[in-house]
Amino acid sequence: MSVVVGLLAGLAAVVLKNLTYFIEASLERGILISDNSLYFVLPIIGLTLVFIYVKFIHKEKLKLAVSSILFSLSKEKGIISPKQIYSRLITAPLTVGFGGSTGLLGPAVASGAAISSVLGSSLRINAKTRSLLIACASAGAIASIFQSPIAAIIFAVEVFSLDLTMLSMLPLLLASISGVLTSYFFLGNEILFSFTVQKSFEIEDTLFYIVLGIGTAFASIYFTKMYFGIIKLFEPLGSPIYKLLVGGLAIGTMLYFIPPLYGEGFGFINDLLRDDHIAALGHTPFDTYIDNIWVVVALLAGITVFKAVAMTATLAAGGAGGTFIPTMVMGSALGNLMAKIINNAGLGFDVSEANFTLIGMAGLISGVLHAPLTAIFLIAEITGGYALFVPLMITSAISYLITKNVIDYTIYTRELAESDSLLTHDKDRTVLNFMDLDEVIEKNFKPVRPDMTLGEMLHESVSKSTRNIFPVVDENKALVGIVLLDDIREFMFDTTKYSSTTVATYMHTPPEHIFYGKDNMRQVMQKFQTSGAWNLPVIKNGEYVGFVSKSKLLTAYRRELINFTR
Structure with a gap:
């Protein structure tokens, strides 16, 4: 299969x-x-x-x-x-x-x-x-x-x-x-990137790769925050047509001034890898000044800044597509411009612009997606070997560590994490995400009313129940308390109390409530842990639904854990 x-x-x-x-x-x-x-x-x-x-x-x-x-x-x-x-x-x-x-x-x-x-x-x-x-x-x-x-x-x-x-x-x-x-x-043998490493890693370049790692980390943070910021900016527009028009005009304007933002951008990356920044930048309104290297650096900086904006505007306007390849384009532009700055700053350094282009891609993938190993091995395979493995590890690790400490979740995972729907390598959390509250709710409890006498409760509920807990509900099916069998045990055979006392006399508030649709399974487990209870009532839309027992919950947890790790 x-x-x-x-x-x-x-x-x-x-x-x-x-x-x-x-x-x-x-x-x-x-x-x-x-x-x-x-x-x-x-x-x-x-x-x-x-x-x-x-x-x-x-x-x-x-x-x-x-x-x-x-x-x-x-x-x-x-x-x-x-x-x-x-x-x-x-x-x-x-x-x-x-x-x-x-x-x-x-x-x-x-x-x-x-x-x-x-x-x-x-x-x-x-x-x-x-x-x-x-x-x-x-x-x-x-x-x-x-x-x-x-x-x-x-x-x-x-x-x-x-x-x-x-x-x-x-x-x-x-x-x-x-x-x-x-x-x-x-x-056939058509490859996405036509590139062979010309200049291997040199120890004196280590500092530059560390700086690149820091730079790609900040770029990753910018990319992620810009994504959520623009998505939020489009929300007040309401109508999909308004979003389409605003997004389309914004993208068109950016493409006019920075043509490499068009589409995916693989051609742009390949031109940079061939050290042909003229072809990479295409025809722009600044062609008259393209012979000035600092104009080229400025245009590459523009691509670095506006790729995230163009990508998010496309998605917010109703377009389809992914974020993985835009991170590569942004990373390639950032890596290349940093190499150009190093080579043209007049400090006597000479680094490979193509290598920095590749490693910049790895840094952005690592930081934006929180996937450093993917970044390292993808670029290593693209280059056809492991000549750049050390700088890839340096830059990717630094980018990931900084970004992860600033932003807990990626573009893919933030909304899922907020709704506690995110799978992680944490087995406990993942198993709880797989569990369904409906599967552990028990409904074979005999409810009683607060105005029932003790005698009515014993004859209508206790004698017909196999459980030792009784939910007390009012006429609106709202839970007002619970009565345990231990609460009435010493009075069960005292007939003088059968008509003189009511359920309200013996009921008490449960230690915790489980709110259906609001509490996730992790919160349910936490409530059992902190309250020490063996049974907790479930409330749905203000009405009593049933109980969850700790024993059934743990049994379901163990079953799901076995299925997950099998």
Whole structure:
């Protein structure tokens, strides 16, 4: 199954790339003839086509691909709508092909994940295996796009928080190989980045790579905060059409002044790797001054600053796409401009601008996605070896450590973490996320009213119940207290109290309440731990629902833990 999923995910990635490149190639001649003036129009056309498709055919709001996959893994047992298979193959090429400044990796991963989910559901496999297949599809898609099978496996482990065992490693390996073979079959030996390391790591450059690590860390923090800031800025616009117009005009304006922001930006990266910054920057209003290296540095700084803005504006305006490749573009620009500053500052230093371009990409991936191992191995595989492994480790580690200490969660995970729907490498937390409160609520308790006499309670509830706890509810089904069997044990055979005392005499407030829809399973477990109770009542919309017992909760926890680690 992992081989099939890897092949299909790889095929989806190939289709996605070819559709996008076809649209870009069809529009490229018009852009050249118009001398950048079409940049004002194309993004709005692309976003409008996506809007029409989403409104009348897809009929669901587009979400970040990886975030939606993580949510389905944690809360929906890996069930993904079949519509996600083809919707990403339509919306992403329209967005990116018409100039939207997003990436294709996320949509490719989402399409592959949907394929694996549908396949798993049709074969009736369990949720754990289905989740593993989704990770396999992700590895297959990434391996197909970058032709980097090792980085694809590490991405699946880091981003999807897989429990790394031989049982999970082997399917990931097979899926990754299948994805790469699919890419080779359809695209031949065509590679994404044409680059060979010309200048190996030198010890005297260590300080510069440390500085690059710090620089990419701050750029990663900026990237993440800018993303959430712009998304929030678009919220008051309300109407999708207003968002489309504002976002489209903003993107078009940025593309006019900084053409490399158009689409994914792989051509920009390749030109930098060839030390051809003239081709990388394209035709800009500043062509008259392009011979001045500091104008080039300023334009590269503009790409570094505005790539995050253009990407987020595209997504906020209703476009589709991912964030992985925009981080690479931003990192390549930052690394290259830092190398140019070092080489032209008149201090006598000479560093490889191509190497800094690559390592800048690793620093941004590490910081923005909190995936340092993915960053290291992806760039190492792109370069065809490990000549830059030491600087990759230095820059990626520094970027990750600084960013992680400033920002706890990534673009993918922040909203999930806030709703406690995030899978992590913390097994306890992950197991609790997989658990469902409905499965542990017990409802075989006999409720009593506060105005019932002791005799009525004994005859109508106690004698007919197998439980030793009785919820006290009013006429609106609201819980007003509880009565334990121990509370009435000494009075059960005192008939003089049967009609002279009521339930209200014996009831007391439970030590804690569980609020359905508000408390997650981690909070439920915490309430049992702090209260020391064996049973806690569940309240839903102000009404009593039932009880959760500690014994049933721990039994369900152990069962889920066994399933998760098996």
